[in-house]
Amino acid sequence: MSPIRLIILVGAAIAAIAAAFLVRNMAQAPAPQAPAPVVETQEISQTRVLVAKRNLQVGEMIVPEDMRWADWPESNVLNTYSTEAADPDAMEKLSGSIVRIPIYEKEPIMDTKLVMKGDTGTMAALLTPGMRAIAVEISVESATGGFILPNDHVDVILTYEVASGSSGGSGDDKMPITKTILQNVRVLAIDQVYTTDEFGGATQIGSTATLEVTGEEAELIAYSERRGLLSLSLRSWSDVGEGESRKARSDLLNSAGDTLMESGVVVYKNGQPDTPSRPWGR
Structure with missing residues (x-):
């Protein structure tokens, strides 16, 4: 075999080996990962609002055990809600009132849905x-x-x-x-x-x-x-x-x-x- 032919064969073999190593390294390389999303935190100001512990039906008399204070976004607090900061005695004031419109669990308790103690509409609220x-x-x-x-x-x-x-x-x-x-x-x-x-x-x-x-x-x-x-x-x-x-x-x-x-x-x-x-x- 002539020297020139031998040199060509050796070069081809080296090129094949290099190509095999390149393909193997590409297969084993980890997939590129997307950059982690940037989480932007925002502090929400909350206040404590008086809410119902359970569903309250029309005609029921409210007792303190039916109510509790719950955290509520301050931006969503309406004027009709009772807050612990503004009216800490709200439970005692509303106790004994009659439900005029159904109040659902975790819903803020509003005066507009109640017949307050001593109101003239109390008897109508008591009726089935x-x-x-x-x-x-x-x-x-x-x-x-x-x-x-x-x-x-x-x-x-x-x-x-x-x-x-x-x-x-x-x-x-x-x-x-x-x-x-x-x-x-x-x-x-x-x-x-x-x-x-x-x-x-x-x-x-x-x-x-x-x-x-x-x-x-x-x-x-x-x-x-x-x-x-x-x-x-x-x-x-x-x-x-x-x-x-x-x-x-x-x-x-x-x-x-x-x-x-x-x-x-x-x-x-x-x-x-x-x-x-x-x-x-x-």
Whole structure:
């Protein structure tokens, strides 16, 4: 082999080896990394605002346990918010107020969504949607000796007199009749005292009880007050649940007048007319 040919082969081999090393180094080289982003920090001024701890529904009475102070961006604080710096006693001031518009958890508590203690709209806020409030005259004797309190449940009993003869009779003798006209009715207030505390408090003796009823039940109470004496019978707390039925003698609104026996026949026992008991709705 000629020297020139040998030199060409050696040069080619050296070039191939150099190319192989170059390719290997390029494959092993780390990928170029993008420059780290520059994080710009900005300090936000905050203040503490009074917010709700839980969802508050219409008609609920607010207690201190329903509220807390929470950090709030100062630039987003409205004039209607209660701040710890400006009004540190806000919890005590709002305690006992009634929710007029729903307030959601972590939402600032504003006066515009509440009926404040002593406001004239308090009773309307206490009413369950769709219900009515009606006042009933009471006494110590007709209100279980003063032990009926706001938020208790009662039965309403009507006592009145009817003619002792048959229907349409003209006799002057009267006999008392007693009927339970409403069952499981909530007491909203006794005179001007109201509360939603389920455990009640001291006895409250008043002259007026405000009851929560439907529109038809309000008519029944108004009619019954003109007809006789109304009494309230206190129900046990175990008898006021959702499973307990609520009943009303609405048939009394359609009756022109009762006698002891609406069938026209009077049964006498021991010389006295017997008054049969009638089931609800008859």
